[in-house]
Amino acid sequence: MAMTGVLRPGHAQVRVLNLEEAVQFYRDVLGLVETGRDAQGRVYFKCWDERDHNSYVIREADRAGIDFFAFKVLDKATLDKLDADLQAYGLKTERIPAGEMLETGERVRFELPSGHVMELYAEKTAIGNGLPIVNPGPWTWQREHGIGPVRLDHALLYGPNVAEVHKIFTEVLGFYLVERVLTPDGENNAAIWLSCSHKVHDIAFAEYPEKGKLHHCSFMMESWEQVLRAGDIMSMNKVAVDIGPTRHGVTRGCTIYAWDPSGNRFETFMGGYQPYPDNTEPLTWTFDNFGQGLDYPQRKLHETFLTVVS
């Protein structure tokens, strides 16, 4: 498949209550690689196998949650076109100058009707994954430090107006709907899983009365064994675990949900199938069967999944 337009998730900026406690958690327990700190006091991380300078940025604040989630687009011309397309659709956009985030080019920022701030950007400095590009080994020591995910994979965001968000992602940004959960009356979508690639999701949204909430940022593991190892490391470090290890019915992904020390949920995730964008029939879950969609073996609609967000 040709990859054009919006390529993939690029970075998330998340608020934490205690910066140094969070740095220790993300660096030594989740096993991200710290790549820089800026004048605003933000700390930048990437996963060990990511090549760009950063994918997960934290800043200290008096409440947890997400500041923004960003997608990398193909090039500057694509960034300009998508900016114009968003404006033509009726959304207000803002240009954040290059360098406002470390090693990151100009960003186009806009707010969704769900209250979430999204960004698009075309350029971020590639610093590599620590392996040579000629005759590389399969991994570095950083994969073995903490949980050690390979990349930031997706986010699930909670907010109102999911139907409008769905239209923006599919009609303007070129995403397609992979799966959905219906509302109890079957009339609308309670949650949507959207892809801009042939990943089973690059972002997901669930209908929720409060604007701009973070359900989780998800980090990709290489195998089910690595997800189980992540569970071991969570227990060794007394991490608050929400759900799992288990398998989702939605996406078929294998998962653990847990919380960082500030109460931001994160996921260690692997698997899922690989849809193509010409899949015109999204998979649909009825609300009464969403217990299987969330936790296939236990068939359980965990209360925390529906109600706990940051």
Ligand SMILES: [Fe+2]
């Ligand atoms: Fe997820």
